[in-house]
Amino acid sequence: MRKKLLFKKGNEAIAEAAILAGCRFYAGYPITPQNEIPEYMARRMPEAGGVFIQAESEIASINMVYGASAAGVRAMTSSSSPGISLMQEAISFLAGAELPAVIVNIQRGGPGLGNITASQGDYFQAVKGGGHGDYRCLVYSPFNLQESWDLTMLAFDKADEYRIPVMLLGDGVIGQMMEPFRPTKYVRPRLPKKDWIVNGCKGRAPRVIRSLCMGPGELEQKNYDLCKKYDAIRKKEVIFDEHNVDDAGLVVVAFGVAARIALSAVKELREQGRKVGLFRPVTLFPFPEKRIAEMARKGKRFMVVEMNAGQMVEDVRLAVSGASGVTFYGRPGGVVFTPEELYKKIKAEYSRKK
Amino acid sequence: MASGLTLKELSKQEDRFTHGHRMCAGCGAPIVVKMVLLATEGPVIAANATGCLEVSSCISEYTAWKIPWIHTAFENAAATLSGVETMYRSLKKRGRIDKDVKFIAFGGDGGTYDIGFQSLSGAMERGHDMIYVCYDNGAYMNTGIQRSSATPLGADTTTCPAGDVVPGKLRSRKNLTKIMAAHNIPYAAQASPSHWMDLIKKVQKAHSYQGPKFLNIISPCNRGWRSKTNDAITLSRLAVNTCYWPLYEIDNGVTKITSTPKEKLPIADFMKPQGRFKHVFAPGNEWLLEKIQQEVDAEWEKLQKEAKCG
Numbered sequence: 001m002r003k004k005l006l007f008k009k010g011n012e013a014i015a016e017a018a019i020l021a022g023c024r025f026y027a028g029y030p031i032t033p034q035n036e037i038p039e040y041m042a043r044r045m046p047e048a049g050g051v052f053i054q055a056e057s058e059i060a061s062i063n064m065v066y067g068a069s070a071a072g073v074r075a076m077t078s079s080s081s082p083g084i085s086l087m088q089e090a091i092s093f094l095a096g097a098e099l100p101a102v103i104v105n106i107q108r109g110g111p112g113l114g115n116i117t118a119s120q121g122d123y124f125q126a127v128k129g130g131g132h133g134d135y136r137c138l139v140y141s142p143f144n145l146q147e148s149w150d151l152t153m154l155a156f157d158k159a160d161e162y163r164i165p166v167m168l169l170g171d172g173v174i175g176q177m178m179e180p181f182r183p184t185k186y187v188r189p190r191l192p193k194k195d196w197i198v199n200g201c202k203g204r205a206p207r208v209i210r211s212l213c214m215g216p217g218e219l220e221q222k223n224y225d226l227c228k229k230y231d232a233i234r235k236k237e238v239i240f241d242e243h244n245v246d247d248a249g250l251v252v253v254a255f256g257v258a259a260r261i262a263l264s265a266v267k268e269l270r271e272q273g274r275k276v277g278l279f280r281p282v283t284l285f286p287f288p289e290k291r292i293a294e295m296a297r298k299g300k301r302f303m304v305v306e307m308n309a310g311q312m313v314e315d316v317r318l319a320v321s322g323a324s325g326v327t328f329y330g331r332p333g334g335v336v337f338t339p340e341e342l343y344k345k346i347k348a349e350y351s352r353k354k
Numbered sequence: 355m356a357s358g359l360t361l362k363e364l365s366k367q368e369d370r371f372t373h374g375h376r377m378c379a380g381c382g383a384p385i386v387v388k389m390v391l392l393a394t395e396g397p398v399i400a401a402n403a404t405g406c407l408e409v410s411s412c413i414s415e416y417t418a419w420k421i422p423w424i425h426t427a428f429e430n431a432a433a434t435l436s437g438v439e440t441m442y443r444s445l446k447k448r449g450r451i452d453k454d455v456k457f458i459a460f461g462g463d464g465g466t467y468d469i470g471f472q473s474l475s476g477a478m479e480r481g482h483d484m485i486y487v488c489y490d491n492g493a494y495m496n497t498g499i500q501r502s503s504a505t506p507l508g509a510d511t512t513t514c515p516a517g518d519v520v521p522g523k524l525r526s527r528k529n530l531t532k533i534m535a536a537h538n539i540p541y542a543a544q545a546s547p548s549h550w551m552d553l554i555k556k557v558q559k560a561h562s563y564q565g566p567k568f569l570n571i572i573s574p575c576n577r578g579w580r581s582k583t584n585d586a587i588t589l590s591r592l593a594v595n596t597c598y599w600p601l602y603e604i605d606n607g608v609t610k611i612t613s614t615p616k617e618k619l620p621i622a623d624f625m626k627p628q629g630r631f632k633h634v635f636a637p638g639n640e641w642l643l644e645k646i647q648q649e650v651d652a653e654w655e656k657l658q659k660e661a662k663c664g
């Protein structure tokens with residue numbers, strides 16, 4: 001039997017998927033282009049027996065998530081670029097206290113107040129930590145609404161599994177567009193028992209959740225423990241997607257909506273017999289560096305395409321490590337390129353003498 | 355100059371907030387800004403919090419402001435202006451500036467009551483010489499009508515939607531004017547564009563004091579209030595005459611009601627023309643209307659007592 005398709009706005013798909021994945025606490029604050037998430041949560045959370053709170057700022061929202069997560073609930077917040085910047089201190093605290101949380105960033109153009117169109121300008125902030133101290137968030141980058149739905153659900157599982165903040169890095173296009181997708185059922189995997197939550201210590205030893213480590217060597221050890229966790233994530237959690245890379249001489253590397261636009265261009269070039277492929281990291285941390293290095297060793301050239309002034313390209317260059325050529329094409333400031341534009345740029349790069 | 359208080363005299367003055375901005379037709383905010391600037395003599399520098407007023411008055415390379423104007427983020431109009439004002443004082447002390455400059459910050463209720471509250475409170479406590487003007491339309495209108503802590507009890511917004519079970523916002527408004535007065539600043543007042551002379555007098559009085567001043571001005575929003583585009587002034591007058599938005603000032607600690615309605619109207623008169631309160635008049639929600647009326651009455655009574663005590 002064919003499963004019914006859902007036709008929803010991206011922001012609402014993310015909100016509904018979160019509720020189905022067992023999210024029962026949402027705190028948020030208005031900012032375009034993600035307002036449909038808090039608005040949807042305001043209506044749906046009470047029906048689902050969960051809690052919706054509109055905070056007085058993004059700083060308050062993310063700290064409410066910290067509190068709810070410590071109490072053991074699947075908790076989430078969402079915002080857009082400037083709001084995510086305000087949250088950075090608390091995201092660092094979540095990482096330090098090893099608390100699970102899901103943070104949705106529907107990116108808009110920056111820096112500063114920028115504009116409200118789609119952008120990928122927050123790549124560095126999302127994958128390199130963003131706040132202070134040595135930490136990482138697991139970062140998923142959906143390129144259509146099907147992935148927005150599925151990765152939102154996965155984000156809650158991975159947040160609980162590793163006890164880390166997980167970021168869903170979308171953008172104005174992902175948040176605002178509507179398209180049909182299969183509403184995959186949420187199946188809860190086997191997860192470690194939440195034996196660390198603070199839910200009343202009657203009959204057991206009290207627990208403590210904190211990120212303050214003042215004892216001699218305590219903080220260094222904490223950082224090494226976190227590193228171990230990030231290494232495990234690097235080993236096990238890499239997700240990527242490939243189109244026609246095997247025989248390709250030129251591989252376009254793009255994530256999120258940029259990859260979706262690039263895919264149209266790559267398909268067109270393939271139809272004309274040009275050996276071009278697309279490589280799309282789905283997890284931005286962990287970055288699929290091994291696969292990129294492997295392709296580089298085979299002599300494939302790379303063209304990184306981003307809706308920013310060049311951020312992921314640095315990670316691609318690190319992975320390639322000089323083994324092959326890496327070029328970049330990007331449009332910063334909330335400009336969404338067209339498939340025709342990318343077609344021309346990729347074609348030119350493909351035909352360029354090495 | 356602005357000491358003249360007749361319409362004729364005011365109309366001769368140069369508008370320092372001009373046409374060309376892209377606020378919605380029938381919006382209260384540009385009227386408020388225009389009046390505040392009409393009542394301001396001499397050089398003035400304005401800061402703006404993110405919001406409708408900010409995004410619509412500085413589109414691309416255009417500006418509707420004929421004065422120096424600065425914007426940073428949502429939460430810090432008062433902090434940004436604190437920096438400008440302090441630098442001005444420093445330069446003046448060193449003899450680098452001889453002009454007397456006034457400072458005004460404009461913010462909506464989201465940027466004032468909620469996210470900007472901390473920087474506002476800080477600026478008031480530090481004693482910067484500025485007027486902070488809040489144009490209060492009772493929700494985050496710029497992002498699509500989400501509730502704020504200025505949203506009135508019972509109102510329907512996108513994040514406190516009125517449904518079968520929950521009849522809109524269940525919390526009452528924060529009384530920000532009194533909170534600001536509690537900072538022991540020289541002057542805090544509430545005004546309404548419907549009572550323009552009262553508004554202009556309050557701005558002039560605020561300018562006459564050194565230090566931080568706060569003006570809370572009601573600013574109807576037909577998009578968020580779900581009202582007609584031609585009733586901003588009617589609705590702000592009804593807000594005053596129902597005592598939902600009493601016009602008063604706290605002048606160096608002395609409370610004075612500056613305009614008492616001839617006949618105090620029932621709160622329903624203010625609410626009925628607004629779609630955001632439609633559900634309050636549906637059968638079964640009589641208790642809510644009663645509660646809203648009781649709250650308005652209690653606040654009004656309290657204010658009258660405070661005014662009597664001085």
